Amino acid sequence: MNLTPAHSFATRAVHAGRDDLGDLGVHAVPIDLSTTYPAVDCAGEAARIEEFASGAQPSGSPIYARLHNPTVARFESALAELEGAEAAVAFASGMAAMSACLLATAAAGKRHVVAVRPLYGGSDHLLGSGLLGTEVTWAEPKGVAAEIRPDTGLVVVESPANPTLTELDLAALAADCGEVPLLVDNTFATPVLQRPLERGASVVLHSATKFLGGHGDVLGGVVACGEDFARGLRQVRVATGGVLHPLAGYLLLRGLATLPVRVRAAQASAHELALRLSAHPKVAAVHYPGLAVDRPGQMDGGGALVAFEVDGDAHKVVAAVELITPAVSLGSVDTLIQHPASLTHRVVQASDREAGGIGENLLRVSVGLEDVDDLWADLSRALDTA
Numbered sequence: 001m002n003l004t005p006a007h008s009f010a011t012r013a014v015h016a017g018r019d020d021l022g023d024l025g026v027h028a029v030p031i032d033l034s035t036t037y038p039a040v041d042c043a044g045e046a047a048r049i050e051e052f053a054s055g056a057q058p059s060g061s062p063i064y065a066r067l068h069n070p071t072v073a074r075f076e077s078a079l080a081e082l083e084g085a086e087a088a089v090a091f092a093s094g095m096a097a098m099s100a101c102l103l104a105t106a107a108a109g110k111r112h113v114v115a116v117r118p119l120y121g122g123s124d125h126l127l128g129s130g131l132l133g134t135e136v137t138w139a140e141p142k143g144v145a146a147e148i149r150p151d152t153g154l155v156v157v158e159s160p161a162n163p164t165l166t167e168l169d170l171a172a173l174a175a176d177c178g179e180v181p182l183l184v185d186n187t188f189a190t191p192v193l194q195r196p197l198e199r200g201a202s203v204v205l206h207s208a209t210k211f212l213g214g215h216g217d218v219l220g221g222v223v224a225c226g227e228d229f230a231r232g233l234r235q236v237r238v239a240t241g242g243v244l245h246p247l248a249g250y251l252l253l254r255g256l257a258t259l260p261v262r263v264r265a266a267q268a269s270a271h272e273l274a275l276r277l278s279a280h281p282k283v284a285a286v287h288y289p290g291l292a293v294d295r296p297g298q299m300d301g302g303g304a305l306v307a308f309e310v311d312g313d314a315h316k317v318v319a320a321v322e323l324i325t326p327a328v329s330l331g332s333v334d335t336l337i338q339h340p341a342s343l344t345h346r347v348v349q350a351s352d353r354e355a356g357g358i359g360e361n362l363l364r365v366s367v368g369l370e371d372v373d374d375l376w377a378d379l380s381r382a383l384d385t386a
């Protein structure tokens with residue numbers, strides 16, 4: 001069945017990446033676990049291996065699993081469809097995806113990156129450490145344009161931001177970036193709630209480990225972008241080998257089918273929990289985009305994460321939950337709680353954490369699919385005992 005733009009998002013989420021299954025005579029997506037493929041026509045393969053190395057996607061045999069995998073390619077085409085992108089390139093993790101974006105940009109001669117905090121702690125660390133040979137200038141959202149230089153290759157933002165859930169006006173940022181590509185980490189919103197390319201961004205990054213997979217059992221990353229940028233990413237992927245495993249590709253494609261249902265159900269519970277937290281005496285502040293009065297407004301709802309500041313010892317709240325799982329990560333079917341200053345943002349310098357609103361009292365909850373009253377019973381009891 002061929003999808004058209006007339007099909008709704010939910011329909012495309014179910015059917016994307018599967019248009020040839022009827023012709024193949026199968027119902028579930030085949031998983032190709034081959035690491036190598038027969039290469040009888042050596043001269044022909046020599047030309048094709050050069051194409052793969054340049055970041056192209058020649059048809060025919062993948063030759064070797066580091067160059068191409070058909071199961072992963074299905075996930076890539078489905079995610080590109082949902083983000084409204086020309087292409088998508090998948091990686092072994094979200095950080096491998098971020099690394100490829102930086103390496104591809106630097107390889108094109110642009111080593112300077114402008115970035116807006118907060119970002120996920122791992123992204124902050126990768127940029128701040130200069131580990132990949134890039135140089136970062138941290139900017140306020142309204143100060144991005146002033147920091148762009150001739151050697152700036154990328155502007156990096158995350159909205160809603162990890163872990164404070166700060167929302168950014170992506171259209172205004174994209175305008176300020178001019179010719180420089182704006183990369184938006186869309187992990188928290190997912191294409192269900194926000195499609196940054198429609199707002200003028202050029203590159204969308206996901207930790208696919210989170211909502212796209214949705215069940216806490218698959219690690220991956222993916223970048224949706226134009227074909228030119230995708231070529232650079234594939235070139236890096238072929239050279240460095242940070243490929244997504246085909247079984248992960250299968251699970252991520254399966255996850256996309258239920259993404260709209262999962263995200264909207266979790267969002268409804270997150271909104272309710274944010275309201276109840278706001279009225280709890282042990283809660284000093286709630287950070288939830290759906291409760292903010294003055295929002296840039298591109299996300300459809302408040303999302304499935306809630307951050308809040310405890311009036312007391314945040315560590316004791318984490319230790320007291322029973323139904324909710326104390327763990328990093330997000331976007332799973334079960335609800336997770338974690339202390340960003342200790343875990344997800346530990347690799348950010350303490351002074352930068354504090355300046356970014358990632359204090360000792362801040363907790364982040366990723367709301368899952370449990371009954372909201374059961375979640376509130378657990379969370380409010382943990383707050384009461386802390």
Ligand code: MET
Nearest residue numbers: 120162328329330343344
């Ligand atoms: C090692 S910390 C990692 C995980 C994930 N990116 C999160 O924000 O929870």
